[in-house]
Amino acid sequence: MKKILFVCTGNTCRSVLAHHYAARLAADEKLRLAFSSAGLAAHKDTPQPPAVAALLAKEGVKDLKHVPVPMTGKLVKSSDLILAMTAAHKAELIARWPRAAKKTYTLIEYAGFGHDDIADPYGRDDLFYYEIFKLIKSAVKAAVEKLKKK
Numbered sequence: 001m002k003k004i005l006f007v008c009t010g011n012t013c014r015s016v017l018a019h020h021y022a023a024r025l026a027a028d029e030k031l032r033l034a035f036s037s038a039g040l041a042a043h044k045d046t047p048q049p050p051a052v053a054a055l056l057a058k059e060g061v062k063d064l065k066h067v068p069v070p071m072t073g074k075l076v077k078s079s080d081l082i083l084a085m086t087a088a089h090k091a092e093l094i095a096r097w098p099r100a101a102k103k104t105y106t107l108i109e110y111a112g113f114g115h116d117d118i119a120d121p122y123g124r125d126d127l128f129y130y131e132i133f134k135l136i137k138s139a140v141k142a143a144v145e146k147l148k149k150k
Contacts, residue, residue: 001032002147005079006107007089011039011068012048013122014085017133018107020061022140033147038075040092042068049122051129059137076100083107083143086117111142 004022006015019037026033046068053064069075076082076097082104084090094101108116118139121132 001034002080002150003034003036003078004081004083004143004147005075006035006037006083006085007040007071007093008037008085008118009039009041009089009120010046010122011037011042011070012046012066013052013129014118014120014132014136015039016048016052016064016066017055017136018083018085018140020056020064020066021059021133021137022144024059024061025140025144029144029148031144031148033144036069036075036079038069038071040071040089042070044068044070049129051121051126054126055129055133071096073097079103081105081110081147083110085120087115088117107136107139107143110146111139112146113139113142 006018008015015037019035023035044067056064084106090106093104121129
């Protein structure tokens with residue numbers, strides 16, 4: 001089973017949305033892909049914005065009870081592919097764990113959508129979360145399609 005890790009800053013919004021949406025897509029298609037997420041500055045006591053669970057519930061992900069996961073070398077080592085939300089996240093991952101360079105991309109880059117970042121919605125209004133999730137969904141769909149071919 002191929003292991004894919006989504007990474008952002010606090011592991012409360014973007015990587016969580018990507019992780020759980022990708023897992024739902026893979027389950028629907030019975031793909032042998034395992035998804036997880038972590039944050040470069042994650043802390044277990046950081047609250048998850050209500051918009052995250054609400055958006056995922058509309059996609060069939062019910063009762064989300066996510067606790068932020070700090071990024072570790074063990075996660076890097078156990079992951080086959082690491083998808084960061086921004087170029088800065090990607091650069092920090094590679095700086096901390098140089099061996100991850102060949103398997104680390106931004107989500108947008110891996111999806112083939114260019115080199116843009118996925119903006120952080122934390123603390124913003126629900127409409128901003130909705131717009132960010134639309135981008136994440138498109139990129140995750142493209143990434144899953146790419147993974148199906150490998």
